[in-house]
Amino acid sequence: MRFLAALVLWLFTTVGLAVAVPALWTQMTVVDEDGYAALAASAATDPRLQDAMAGELTTQLVALGADSGYQLNPQLTRQVADSYTRNAGFPGQFGQANRIAHRWMFTGAVPTGNSTDQWLIDVAPMLSDPSFRATLGSLDLQVPPTLTVPITVDAPELQPGKLRWLATWGPWASIGAAVLTGVFALLTLAAARSKGKGLTALGVSALLVGAAGWAGIEVGRRFVDDALNRTSGDIRTVAEVMVGHAEDSLHLWLTATLLAGVALVVFGVLVAVLGGLLRRPGRDRPAA
Template sequence: MRFLAALLLWLLTTMALAVAIPAVWTQWNVIGEDGYAGLAASAARDSRLQDAMAGELTTQVLALATDNGYSLNPGLAREVADAYTRNDGFPGQFAQANRIAHRWMFTGAVPSGNSTDEWLIDVAPMLSDPSFAATLGTLDLQVPPTLTVPITVDTPELQPGKLRWLATWGPWAAVGAAAITGVFALLTLAAARSRGKALTALGVSALLVGAAGWTGIEMGRRFVEAGLNRTTGDIRTVAEVMVAHAESSMHLWLNYTLLAGVGLVVIGALGAVLGSVLRRPSPSVGS
């Protein structure tokens, strides 16, 4: 009976861990605005994203100049954009620009002048960088307070605040899943006859969840591609790089899970062997 109870608790622990790892990662890196901005800053150090953003910023600054009756040298504009996206301040400014996209999706905050269902990123802070300002200043051309660029094509499936429910319940789900996992793990240890074998079993849980996570990411690639198909041009490259960095972050978390599993298996096996030795009766004197 005790074995069955321990087995049931182990299964519940494994299922809870399978929910907790992606829930905590998603809350930390996607739902939380600061985490999402941090992910964007990390991706902004990738040369592919830098090249794509340089191309988009060049397009925007040339369009801005044309709309105001000026002719700007495209080669010069691109040189300025390339230099800007490779300076140390770009990751922070790119992360800040991405916050407007995050708020649009998770809170419903709509930038002024946006009357469409497009997901937007504000590039005005980047074009206001001193390197651009110096170039634009020779034309007496001012960057508007907000200059948004569509991330996705206009579609009724994307609405402001579409993921507001995740912003509301995501933190509770992440904390709850982690707490339940911890409780079930402790109950598994309490119900097992051998603490060493129970630790080994919990290590196996972590190994199973880590391996399943890697498999799940691979299986989800087609859904990611469907989402990327909503983007075009340089912005698609930006989105692809951000998705790649998100996958890399998820893989890192899963690797930590696998390492924790290996550690628990080793500690559990050593504990089981030591416990068996300590429980072995000593040979009687003279036998």
Template sequence: MRFLATLMLWLLTTLALAVAVPAGWAQRDIVDEDGYAALAARAAGDSRLQDAMAGELTTQLLALGGENGYQLNPQLVRTVADSYTRNDGFPGQFAQANRIAHRWMFTGAVPEGNSTDRWLIDIAPMLSDPSFRATLGNLDLAVPPTLTVPITVESPDLRPGKLRPLATWGPWASIGAAVLTGLLALLTLVAARSKGRALCALGVSALLVGAAGWAGIEMGRRFVDAAVDRTTGDIRTVAEVMVRTAENSAHHWLNITLVTGIGLVVVGVLGATAGAALRRPDTR
């Protein structure tokens, strides 16, 4: 009976851990606005994203100049844009630009002039950077307070606040899953006859969850790629880099889970060995 109780608790712990790891990652890096902004800042260090954003900023600035009756030098504007996306201030401003996209999807906040079926980022802060202002010289070319750029094509599947339930319940779900996992792991240790073997079993749980997570990411990649296909032009490259950065972040969490599992297995084996040695009768 005790063995069956321990086995059941171990299975429940494994299932809870399988929920806690992805839930914790998603809450930290996707659902939380600050976490998503930090993810965007990390992605901004990729040269492919920098080149793509330089191209998009060039396009928008040339269009803004044309609307105001100015013929800007495309080569000069692109040179300045390349320099800007490679300076130390770009990751922070790119992260800030992505906050509007996050709020659109997770809270339903719609910038003025935005249609309700397109996901946008605000590039006005980037075009207002001093490097661009210096290039424009004395031109009376004022960048509007908000200049949104679509990062998806129009789709009825996209609407403001579609992920609002995740923003509402995500923190509770991630915390609850973590607490439940810890509680079940503790109960598994209490119920087990051999604490060393129980630690080994919990380590195996972590290894199973980590390996399953890696496999799940690979299996889900085609669905993510289908979502990226909704983006166009330079913004498509930006979206691809953001997705890969998110994948790397998820892999990091899974690697920590795997390393923790290995550690628990090693400690469990040592503990079980030491316990067996202590229980062995002295034959001398």
């Protein structure tokens, strides 16, 4: 009976861990606005994203100049954009620019002038950078407070605030999953006849979850590609790089889970061996 109880609790622990790891990662990296901005800033250190954003900023600045009656030199503008996206301040500004996209999806905040169902980033802060100002010289070219660029095409399933429910309940769900997993893990240890075997079993849980997570990412690539097909041009490259950095971040979490599993298995085996050695002298003592 005790073995059955320990087995059921171990299963609950494994399922809880399988929910808690991706839930915590999603909350801290995607749902949380600061976490998402940090992810975007990290992706902005990638040369592919820098080149793509330089191309997009060139397009936006040349179009802005044309609207104001100026013919900007695309080659010169691109050189300035390349220099800007490679300076130390670009990742932070790119992270800030992506906050508008995050708010659109998770809070329903719609930028002024956006009447379409599109996911947008705000490039105005980047075009207002002193490097562009210096190049424009005496041109009376005013960058508007907000200049949004669509990340996706119009789609009926993409609506402002589509993931508001996730922003509301995500923190509670992720913390709850983590707490329940910890409780089930402690109960599993308490129910196990051997603490060493109990620790080893928990290590196996972590190994299973880590391996399943890696496999799940590979399976999910098809759905990610379908989402990326909603973008095109330089913005598609930006989206691809950001998705790649998100995958790398999740891979780190799963790798940490695997390493924790290995550590628990090794520790559990050591505890079991030491426990056996400590019990053996008592067994070998001849009866009086």
